[in-house]
Amino acid sequence: MTEMRALPESFRSTPAGREYTDPDHFSLEQERIFEQTWSAVARSTDLSEPGAFQTATVGRESVLIVRGNDGVLRAFLNVCRHRGALLCAEPRGQVTRKFQCPYHSWTYALDGRLIAAPNLASMHDVDRDEFGLVGVHLREWLGYVWVCLAPTPPSFEDDVLGAVADRLGGAAVIDRWQIGSLHLGHRISYDVAANWKLIIENFLECYHCATIHPELTDVIPEFADGLAAQYFVGHGASFGADVDAFTVDGSVGGAPIPDLPEEHDRRYYAVTVAPQVFINLVPDHVIFHRMTPLSADRTRVDCDWLYTQETLDSGFDLTKSVELFHRVNEQDFDACERCQVGMSSRNYRQGGVLVPGEHHIQEFHRWVSERLRRD
């Protein structure tokens, strides 16, 4: 954090610029945050068939996620146990029975066991289970595959479910949107030239909304006042009086999520699960962001738009529905990239300031610094 400065009562300090630009600091974040916490890395239905696999970057590791012939999803470090070659170079695909290292043909079953290698039958003292792929902890929740690289992961219930429950004001509230049963309507991946923390900070506040989000503030007029939904607990931001649905022009949306309680009608909710998930809830769809930090100044954001089967079957044109948050994303990420440029300025050497509507971002900064302090 920054050294103490005398600030007006209205202001709070931010981390120093180097925490957004320094590769060593980023490595520390990879080690102590992204390699210790739970990350959402894939949509479970993208891995429906036995042998379906994806690779994902988590911290400084490549992780291989695959559904076995027994139907069970598993995750492994994507590295051959023999000489360390990257086992699977493709981002996603389908195998039948095995992963085979292209270097010396060490061969692993979909459950990670070492099942074959040239001349392995002559090496009687080799325990094939011991030299199988190294497993990574895996959970499924909200229809997503979550993994954790830590040997002993933190409690998923406390860290992930707890973060969602804290923001929405109750443990079971998120279940009302039935996210696990929704279907992928659209997906966009954004390659953002900005530090991951700038993206989280941006998601947490709405001080910028009136300046850069004209469509969003038309649909949710209260955002023009500068307070984000995540400023509050359990707060659904109301749609404008003349707005039908959460679409780029406020026009009619898809089929509402069944049995969603009336209190959530015509309201928008947002939840951040630090360090890499951002969820938006509206009555007819859910927008689910997953971030993958790639370097101090580069982050990939995968954004899914999820709808009911009824909406997709009805032939409803998703264009206006997707377009609203796609514009918000592009507007936000442009702003984050603009900030990234300034992070290395001597003007930002001691960081910047947070206005009252942004003070809650300090909770995120404290969350980060507590984890970086741990040994």
Place this chain on the structure above:
Amino acid sequence: MELIDQAVTALPALPALTEARPTVRASDIPEGECARVVLDVPIAIFNVGGVFHAIDDTCSHQRASLSEGWLEGHLVECPLHSSCFDVRNGEVHGLPATKPVRVHQVTVIDDVIWVSSPVAAAGGES
């Protein structure tokens, strides 16, 4: 798989089984599955539709274990380079292997699989 203790299993007085040794219980190998036992050499015993077949477990190409492979019908695919062998006669179906594997005679008596000395491999090439 652990071999059955020969002491508790009397060898039936059948001429064909004079060289035979008890291995594992038939009921321990489900249909479509396989057991690996080590007699003089490692042997893979397959259950194809309730009929048991035994072949050398070691692939004739590069010493991978066929019992770690995948059985489809009467063909087992080597896990290493995907050569297939017919578990009934040891014949090769598909490169890179070119030599067959040896076949062992199998007799099931009272749920015990007896495996005898290898019979000549099919295919001619050796």
